[in-house]
Amino acid sequence: MSDPADYARSHWRQFESPEEHAERVEAAERDAGWYFAQATKAQRQTYTDTMAFLRGFSGPIWERRRAAAQATWEQTTAGAAALFNITADEIMRDGEMSEATRLAWDVLIDQAEHAPAPFTPTTHHQAQAGL
Template structure:
């Protein structure tokens, strides 16, 4: 497996082919990102669904408490998909460099997907309404 690029855009900058036009290079970058994105989407489907459901639920509420809950949901998304983001970069880099995903990286995606399937479903917040007291 190749080393993780220092900057996510490194795979786009570092793998120009001789006599490749800017348009051809941009098309290769887009194709690499689409392929890596499919791996990412597959490996993070459960986290994406939890995040989407949580944000949809929180959409109806406003105020600092709800903003904190939205921030917590975003932080959970970032934390639970960190490995997949790293593999996305590795995958895109390999595709740009070699034209394909290595067996080691493909195996890493498979392992990541298996781990995600074995994880318990993340907690989805609920609202408990306090009864209003008449004065």
């Protein structure tokens, strides 16, 4: 799927009002979002911890480090984000996700639960001021 919002623009039902369609989109995103959250707990915690650590910085250093944290979040959650879009699309189209998509989530969540703990910066790991 080229545009993540395609599922929101597609899959209108005959005689569906804009409000009803919006409710279905919201429900699909809520359901897909639950799986996304389960599969990205470690990445979310790392991102949250990193942003908390960065509160002590300002100016260009903060901007560079914030951009790096956001890039890391996007890179490490790209698979889950793509699966989120597939899930929301299937729910909008079929009213439920397929067994193949459910299995993909199960595998992704299982991998996340068994992955080594990610590095989280602390005050003991402050990088050089020039970074």
